Amino acid sequence: MNKNLLSSSTIFTLVFALLTYSVSSYAQSPQEKGLEIAKERKLRDQGWGDSTGNMSMILRNAQGDEVERKMRLKSLELVDDGDKGMTIFDQPLDVKGTVFLNFTHASEPDDQWMYLPKLSKVKRIRSRNKSGPFMGSEFAFEDMSSFEIEKYEFKYLRDETYEGQASFVLEQVPTDKNSGYSKQIVWVDKEHYRALKIEFYDRKGSLLKELVNLDFALYLDKYWRPMRVEMFNEQNGKSTELITHELNFDTGLTDNDFNKGTLKNVR
């Protein structure tokens, strides 16, 4: 008898669950739709493997004075964890040879090291300092790390045409309390699921920065990369432009190339 009762209640739960599931998928909540779009964005960018790049960062102040930074990037995609990245600084010359090593993690803080050639020292650094500026630029350390679903809570806001491209507008709220942002508003194009524009709001909720991805190029017939990224700080009038001069895929990088023990050999 007990057994019967159990089975009938199980059936009831199952039916109820099925019902609610079909109802919710019919009238998808903004959170669900937002997550779905973000997952599609992540999915479309999967499988790129590894890449090396050559970049300049142009730092401009409100008066229009500018300074150029030069760096090279090595990136490795990991399937079951966030990506591994290495930034080698070439300019300014006093930090030439400095290497920044970053292991992105989806739900816990990234692991980061800095190689300081003057002391031949590999220094572990605190990635909780994610809201701090990257190389004196308008990019924060967290802006340089890879896009992972677990880092945000998503919400679909509306459809909008941005620069002639039909787009979804999403809100993403960082799950990490050490983030410098209260929320980000992202314009994702409906055709390729590329982030076209991102607005960053500070902890007090006011607009802090605006990022625009420009000059998209297609790699391996599948992966879109912006050759020019502009970050404007709306509060202090400064801006930073990130220009990709060269980008290569299938370069043969492996896990071994991202070892803190060999940072001293990196050029």
Next chain:
Amino acid sequence: MKRLLPVIALLPTCVFADIEYTGNAAVEQRYFFQDALYSQHERANLSVYFAPQAYTSFNDGNDSIVFKGFYRVDQQDEERTHGDIREFKWTHSGDEWEVQAGIGKVFWGQAESLHLVDIINQTDAIEAIDGEDKLGQPMATFSLFKDWGNTTVFVLPYFRERTFSGEDGRFRAALPVDTDNPIFESPDEEKNLDWALRWQHTLGDWEVGLSYFDGTSREPDFVLNNETSEPSLRPFYPQLQQAGIDVLALLGDWIVKFEGIQRKVLDQDYTAFVGGFEYSFIGLFDSVYDINWLMEYQYDGREDITNVISQNDLMLGTRLVFNDIDGTQILAGVVQDLDYSNVRSGFIEASSRINDHWKWRVDAWMFSSDEPAEPSFMLRRDDYVQLSLEYYF
């Protein structure tokens, strides 16, 4: 001729295309606040150095050669006018291993105020009072990079003697150090074959290192030589065995650092350690400035502490990072001796970029010591400020 020109223009690029030349040079002006203990010493001192670097790689980047030279010219101290090959080594990288041979520079450890476990390279002590400058060390190494950590075996076939100020230089003892006549415990003298082993690993938020060294002590004792008309101190380099541990842990806004060594030298066994923390305020007062507070305690268990500055001392420091385009930073600190309340030293280091090639730096040290039993007593009149202008290419 018209055809020849492009060939000539290409020639240098063909030959030198793979060698990258970089480096830096600087002009340093020191000013001492007090007249020296020894009458021949001046209050001002000008010094320049040149540090070129060359790098080349071949065999698809699996082999590389790096050269780092150094030469300084000093206005007053002829001992400080010196050159060194900081690095000149060949590296061969395998899949999860690496071999290096030549003259190298290695850093071990995590603490800021004192580098206890770091023993491979000799200190180029004449360069600066902080002991951060090192002499190139001849070595052959084999490293393994595995999931369980990075392990390196070092074979060190030749010993480098520590540099000391000459008679005309500041920062010296009452008697000059006779660097031409060192004494070694090892019958092989500077050719004693030293060796070392190091393992280092990341365990989540922890960085852990273990090391072992067996060979000639980098830190000399001194033997009084009064057989000649002018008495001097002869450096004595005993043999030692040292086991070391260094740890760094990221604990929220705190970074905890620790280094400890156990040494066996001559007939003595002793322990020394340095440990403390760094606490960071990120984005001070809603600005982009970061401020870090550092506190480290230094302990040395040696019975005879005449040569030991850090036997029971506390360092308090702060590092202000402006996060600006010029990379401006200020580091300031005080080291207080806990055995003698009247013995302390203080330092300030500030630097910033002027443009892509030029950078300024200010270093200042103050020594307060009226305790003859402390080695810092000999520095009591050597407070100074140094302004450097550095050029990078």
